[in-house]
Amino acid sequence: MFRFENPEYLYFLAIIPILAFLSLIIGKQRRKALEKFGNPELLDSLMPSASKTRPVIKFYIMLLAIACLIITMAGPQFGSKLETMKRKGIEIMIALDVSNSMNAQDIQPSRLDRAKRAIYQLVDKLNNDKVGLIVFAGQAYTQLPITTDYPSAKMFISSINTGIIPTQGTAIGAAIERGIRSFSSQEDINRAIIVITDGENHEDDAIAAAKAAVEKGIKVYTVGMGLPKGSPIPVPGGDSNNFMKDREGNVVISKLNEEMLIEIAKNGNGEFISANNIRKGINNLVDHLSKLEKTEMDAKVYTDFDHQFQYIALIALLLLLIDYMVLERKNKYFKNINLFEEKEEEAK
Structure with a gap:
């Protein structure tokens, strides 16, 4: 498990591109000033030891x-040691729809991208809870088993796309059934399945x-992605004006089935x-999840973190x-050496 002890210092990395940009501007102004001072070729002959590239190289090495x-x-x-610790929380399985209809852009940039952002924000707000991830289209698969490793959860989320499952469709029932089987074996713990779909x-x-x-x-919660008025579905890998069509050649309009999701949530308590x-x-x-009673459960966490700063410092x-x-400046002992002189003479 990798982490930064003081991640707030990483914000200072923003000065690197700023300094590089300022260097380009200053270098451009310097060249214009030299051109006003005199002929660049004449100035080069008057300053044979001056180098144009060495100061730039030194600057970027310093950056x-x-x-x-x-x-x-x-x-x-x-993290060098994995230990089991007691924490109070709940277990949450997130079931994410990855069918082609999630590429629709009635909410920008797309339903799927908006859903992934929603999961990121949800994971950021969790504390001591276990989370797992299921992806589904025509079939449902466990993408991430139940865990407290939130960074891993985010990593899996970032790699998800609508091509991850070859069988198309929207099997919400299969996703819920998969979620039921994906929780831990611990008893007397509150659990929730969050279905994110259109x-x-x-x-x-x-x-x-x-x-x-x-x-x-x-408990089963549903999160509706999309708008009731719907939107055409872009063809994967095609241009922005190429949409999916039915057998009659009509453009398919995918609409949010809000009534269905309300009914699922109602029957899922x-x-x-x-x-x-x-x-x-x-x-x-x-807010809804926070109302569920937290239960003490086992969680594997990394402890005894070893510092690795010495390698970066070296x-x-x-x-x-x-x-x-x-x-x-150019080295006076090597300025007259021309590695390509012999080859040029042979070519003549």
Whole structure:
């Protein structure tokens, strides 16, 4: 497990591109000033030891050294020991729809991208709770088993796209059933399944699956992605004006099935939440989840973090040493050496 002990120092990395940009502007102004002073070719002959590239190289070496020093200050660490600790929380399985209809752009940039942002925000608001991830289209698969490793959860979320499952469709019921089987074996703990979809269920009985979840003490929440008026579905890999069509050649319009999602949540003893406004929708969802009683459960966490700053600090030291050794002027002992002179003569 990798982390930074003082991640706030990483904000100072923003000065690196700023300094690089200022260097370009100053270099351009300097060249204009020299052109006003005299003929550039004549000035070069008057200053044979002057180098145009060495100061630039030294500057960027210095920038790399500064970047390494900033990372050193942030304190990179690796967790060397995995321990089981007691924490109070709940278990949450997120079921994300990855069918082609989630590429629709009635909410920008797309339903799927907006859903992934919503999950990011939800994970950021969790505290001591376990979270897992299921992806579904025509079939449902567990993408991430139940865990307290939030960084891993975000990593899995970032890699999701609508091509991850070859079988198309929207099997919400299968996703709920998969969620029921994906929780830990611990008893007497509150659990919730959050289904994030546009609600175009064509595959199974999602309401029956929600009722089955309630029988096992699991609440089912639904988050609707999309608008009731709908939107055409872009063809994956095509241009922005290429949309999916039915057998008759008509453009397919995918619409949010809000009634279906409300009914699933009602039978799942949960709530339907519209995520068109991500911040409000996720805050409402977190409020609902916070009302569930927290239960003590086992959580594997990394402890005994080892500092790794010395390696970055060594790189910074080497860069500073190189910067010191590289002169801004041409070396007088090597300025007359032409490595290509013999080859040029042979070519003649």
